[in-house]
Amino acid sequence: MKTLSLTLELQRTIKGLLILLLLGVYPNLLAFQNSADFKQYEGEVIDIENNNPLVFATITVDGTNISTITNTEGNFLLKVPESLSSGTVLFSFIGYTTKKIALSDLKSDKNKISLKTSALQLSEVNINSPKDAKELFKETLNKKGENYFEDPTLMTAFYRETIKKRKKNVSLSEAVVNIYKTPYSSDKKDAVELYRARKSTDYSKLDTVALKLQGGPFNTLYVDIMKYPEYIFTNESIDDYNFTFDRSTRVNDRLIYIINFSQLSTIKDPLYQGKLYIDAENKTLTSAVYNLNITNRELAAQLFVRKKPAKVDVWPTEVAYRVDYRNKNGKWYYGYSNVLLKFKVDWDDKLFNSVYSMTAEMAVTDWQENSTGKLPKNKERLKKSIILSEEALGFSDPDFWGEYNIIEPEKSIESAIKKIQRQLRRAKKSGTSAP
Template sequence: MNVLTYDKYTTLARRLVIIILIITGPSIIRAQENVLYTNISLKFTNTSISNILKSITRETGYYFTYDTDLIEPERLTTIWIENQPVKDILDTIFHDMLLKYSIIDNHIIIYQSLTEFTPLIREEGREPVYYLSGIITDAANGQPLPYATIGIKSKGKGTISNYEGEFNLNLTKDFIDDTLIVSYLGFYNRNILVKHAINSYFNISLTRMYVPIPEVIIRNREARELIRNAKEKIPENYGRAAAQMTAFYRESVSKRSKLLQYSEAVLELYKSPYSATIYKDQARIYKSRKINNLDQSDTLTFKLRSGLDGCLFLDGVKNTFDFLKAESFEDYNYRMTDIINIGDEAAFVIEFEQKEALKDIALPEGSIYINTSNYGIHGVEFEINKDYIDKLDRSFIQQRAKGYSVKVRSAKYRINYRYINNRYYLSHVRGDLEFYARKKNRLFGSTYNIFFEMVITGIDTVNVRRFAREERAPLHSIFSETIKSYDSEFWGTDNFVRPEESIKEALYRIDARLGEYRSNNFQ
């Protein structure tokens, strides 16, 4: 297909989208105004509120978002109503609770009207802090969506959901009138007013999006060409100026289901420009803590070296992954497999894999997500080729315990960027490593899992400074060994990644002194 024909298809696609919006826009608005006054009939006896709300969803096509602590979804109730407005039905279910309902897109937000918001944390001399928390799920099946991006619209404040879809976000009063945006690969964005979610635990469901772009366009975009375009646009898309960032970092070592070590920190980052510069990225540890769970039965343990440096290095747009370099194109097979939605933007999905002829090395294989309009790289997911990963044992394992055979089984990585005010910023980095260790002359061994993760929770492009030598974190050290104590007040007002249930349960068991920690942070 020549360029002129391609331009015709892309122009036609854009025109179709505009026409569809113009035609359906007013009807959507009318539907939003009328859905609460749409008459339906319900007959339920001794049924949970969550099932009643699901029935209303089936009748109206509108999903519900609410604080589970506020409405008690498993509470049983009986309701027999014939041909009554949805709003009246909701008022009947939640009588005397002074609840309000707001319509955003095809969602009914249930919230409690508060004239004054109670801050989560109020300390003398410090600005009050309010919290938002909840779980991000797939509207189609209720499954949690891990690593969803939760942020304030057009601002650098944000976090991600954990592996189980849960999140926490602490905000000051300045953000109460802002809008919370939740985004996930291949799903429509969700917008929620912060004041409707303050001090609540929300179940936020996202609807999958299918991008109706002609198949002929997908087939005729050469993957290497898209990567070249993305690299050329890096200075424009990622900025020529440095940025100051706040970040949350964590790492852990587990043996089977037993958590052996867990460390976390709040960091300040100096992110140098993405254009050519003599300056390197820097990190300063604002505060940190660790918890050890080793006992006499743990004759072998793993320690992660250079976790902080690994997170900064995995900014592959800045440090240019091998599979993004033109000189390495001949080592990989590339193909564009799809176009998906990321937030309000469409993105090409480019899959890459090691060529079969290369059998002496282990290379990455995975997916690259490139914006279809500005060629910004939204994210990268990859793992080291499992067929040859054993060739990297020496690269992953620096010091071996005598009498043990240790093999690396898998190494997976994901890197995401967030688009704010016409510029992409590093948003989330995670690495997951799996090892198998067996004592010599033993038939069976044990599996060890290591993960390290960093999420950017704040971005400042005005007050930017490099750190003095004595302030800088030792990026290449064993991070857990630089921490001397446990701090029960660690999180305080800072944003963090909500721990998964497996980690929370392990923390419960580790030390009886965590009682205060549990009651303060996990209720």
């Protein structure tokens, strides 16, 4: 029987952007806690023309830091404080016209929000726009030294891992980390320190299987294409892709070119496909959404499963990535990234298989120039092999999390940031080492 395998070079490249699963057996039970001092609104965001769900659409209460995003099925759950009785909710998605709805007009559930595409006027499209999509992307990569942060930067970020069995939350791990970001023009890797972490797991929903995510914040940090293009597009592998222009759009009144990329039909090894969003004026990558081609189940399992019981098969059914950049004083920097892995677990002695999803996401909450350029000592850095759910027990700190001491499974990462920043400011005053 022929054994399928990947070249060592391809394995190293792809594994820079992977979540790895470890399976074992859990011994005990710890249930989620709940909070009731908020109102919540559930619904879905769809394309008005074809009713397709809009994944990672943004929902924001105008003028506040209250925000969430839709999940991979276009569904959302927006939580607002009981004290907030009025306001305007903005529903937005790249390439679509933002819709404004009064908070009082939303129902507690079954809200269906339809967005329509925002067509560009012909006069808006520069007749001198580039004709070669691949060359435009190469130019974008070559300009990273002038368009992105040039100085060493010390960032504070909020990181979260979620495991779900079908649609039910099983486990959450959260952390505040310090990221020592090296200049985009430098080949030096970023370093990460764990500041605070915690977890909450409902073991009763795991079918006695322990699912662990290896890599922690590095899973999301390495999605920063402009800093780590080699994990997707090496000088050699970029020619294994086909690049084409999609319909352009506007974001914050700026013209954005959209480039589709996918592996050539002659390439058999699993590579990536997705969309790149490039600012037309300064040739800056502002966002990227893509996934790994995992049509070959055996090869996909080789990449993702590190350890498993003998009588179980595990294979991923979807691997998706997203990265968003932010602008500050004309320079761009990494702001948010998301990694999603869906997979199936099939036991020999069970009639039906289990469907799980794992999400890792990280958002930068604050940053400052790292004037010395120094990185933390090796013993203070997180290792790339970290399993955060195991570290969280030793680093949990109820005093730090304060009022946010309860993990709410559906609360978006964005809506937690304001509270985390407040705690970090208090930590500064007390003389702790957070930036």
